Amino acid sequence: MAASFDPVSTSASVSLEGRVFAGVSNADTGQVSSATQFRYHEDGGVVWAEYDGGEIVRGYLVGTRDGDRLSFRYVHLATDGATASGVCDSVIQVLSDGRVRFKESWAWESRPETGTSVVEEIR
Template sequence: MTDSALRIDYDGRRFRPVSEDPEEAGRSARYHQQGDLLWGEFAGGDTRRGVLTGVCSADGVLDFAYCMVLGSGEVVSGRCHSEPSTLPDGRILLREWWERYGRDGDSGISYLEEVPAPATAPASEA
């Protein structure tokens, strides 16, 4: 369920799976947003390259399609519905209902957490 006061600009934010599955280890996505238009790219783990495109509603809910190429060369596509919530430290957690198409079609729920922004080094005092 979304936080009703949540207003999110996804532009430039990075997300990674909340999972101990080695195939998802190291996978991360960078999102871009312009108005309600959302797009992104992802890679890592067993994914050589992936892209997504869709829309973001006023409450931060995402609906998008995705396509990716796995390490095996298999091309996978599907759709996803993501609802955001806020973690105690202020980062975003996305609960994703996904559906994969094709001969190995599947569906499920996954979670993505926002990757913390790198800490900036303090300016040296001269």
């Protein structure tokens, strides 16, 4: 059974503070995987997270939230020693089990590729 969501009544009001996410799917040009964990924080429309795992040694993102939408920039250090940065826009969805999912569209600023990804809350 596929998970459902209600983006109108719950995704705009759910807090991201303290939630932990992992990659579910990503474009081939992305570096986030199921081994990558994001630890989110939120305060008054400002969002930020620390992330690591898989190909990523350490990463940070910071941006803003407007209802069910996130807009942020990210930067990280990969296991090969290269740094990378980019921009991402996400739509927040709440799954039927109460977990949160982000559907993301991103673009590297440190190289030419773009892509889409999905990350979901883990418990």
